Amino acid sequence: MATIKDVAKEAGVSVATVSRVINKSPKASAASIESVTSAMKKLGYRPNANARALVSQSTNTVGVLVSDVSDPFFGTMVKAVDKVAHQHGKHILVGNGYHDAEEERKAIELLINSRCDALVIHSKALSDEELIQYAEEVKGLVYINRDIPQLPGRCISLDNYKGAYIATEHLIRNGHTNIACVASSHNIEDVDQRLEGYRDALKANNIKLSASYIEYGSPDSDGGEIAMTNLLTKSLPITAVVAYNDNMAAGSLSVLEENQYALPNQMSIIGFDDGLIAKYLHPKLTTIRYPIQMMAEKAAQIALALSKSESVETDPMIYSPTLVQRASVGRKN
Structure with missing residues (x-):
């Protein structure tokens, strides 16, 4: 050589x-x-x-950590970071954390040791304390889908509570009171926040439902199928479902169709994320828009600015979810 x-x-x-x-x-x-x-x-x-x-003193790379790059949600995030990176003449390195503390830690360490110019990190398993230490070590590091009060201006997140509240309230406004929830089994704060939003919307409208109306599964179509199947076996008078994300909603829809439910006349369902799949389900999925592309682009821009010691806004950046109405929610007579 x-x-x-x-x-x-x-x-x-x-x-x-x-x-x-x-x-x-x-x-x-x-x-x-x-x-x-x-x-x-x-x-x-x-x-x-x-x-x-x-x-x-530059590798012309931007490091990105996601949970699983094969998930369309994270694919959108990676593409958005890559777009900004290319605008600055850089390429990206991607690591998967799988919502596992050790995997996230190893991936972050690898990206840091690879001397990336900037880092956009989606970490749900590591503690605030550990993430603060990484931020102190790497000036061009920004966290996405995470709100750490000690790191103002370096965290971009979504109001998950508000999104679930809006979703549940939309069903209530359409006359539904027996509303089930298909939740993620992952032990992350997003799950707790969305469950809290669901419960508080019910409470605000004087609707009392037992814990039997909540079922858990992996946050994908398979998990949605399992959770929906479990709900149906309980013979509860359910007329509507709030799903943790669009993929779980898709799995739930599949089970409902197999059991000959007329949608949305007999059963309504609402998703979360507004991923590409939402437009191509039958019926087209009413959902909550998660502006991950916008958030990821912003995170990459801030990370690159910080890496060059440029000044950035220091206010908390918490994005608001919005309702996207399609055809999967019907009015309860």
Whole structure:
């Protein structure tokens, strides 16, 4: 394998000159650029990325941590960060945390050790204290879907409570009182916040339901199928369902259709996220919009600004969810 010394010898220049060409120094002459580039091509030499980073103090990369990149929600997040990164001439490195503390920790450590210029982190399993330590270590680090009071201006989150409250209230306004909840089994704050919003909306409208109206499953279509099946076996007088996300709503819809429920006449359902799937279900899914693309773009912009020691707003950034009405909610007569 060719070395930088081999390139210098082939080009008839010093190692320092090769280094200047590789790192695009303005001191490199046109003649040296041409001779070094020709030598590198002839010898098949590729500059070492880490060595270049040490010289330029930049790897031109943005690190991103998600739960699972195969989830369309996180795919949207990654694409949004990548869009901003490209606008700044950078690429992204992606890690999966799977809502597991050790996996999240290992992924964050890897991204930091890879000397990413900025980091956009979606962490739900690690404590505030540990995340604060990472933020103190890396100036260009921003957390998404997390609100840590000690890190104003470096956290972007959604009001999950409000979203679930709006969803439940929408069903109530359509005459529903026997409203079930298909919740995620993941032990994260989003689940607690959305359950609280669901319960408080019922309470505000003087609706009392037992805990039997809540079923849990993994936050995907399979989990939605299991939770919905469990609800139906209880023979409860359910007329509407609030789902943790659109994927769980999709699984629930599948089970309802298999059991010959007329939707939305016999059963109404509302999702959360407003992912791509919501538009293509039958009936099209009424849902709560989670502006993850907007939030991720903002997170990337702030992370890059912080990495360059530029000033940013220090106010908490908590986005509001909105209702998207389609065809999966019917009026209860």
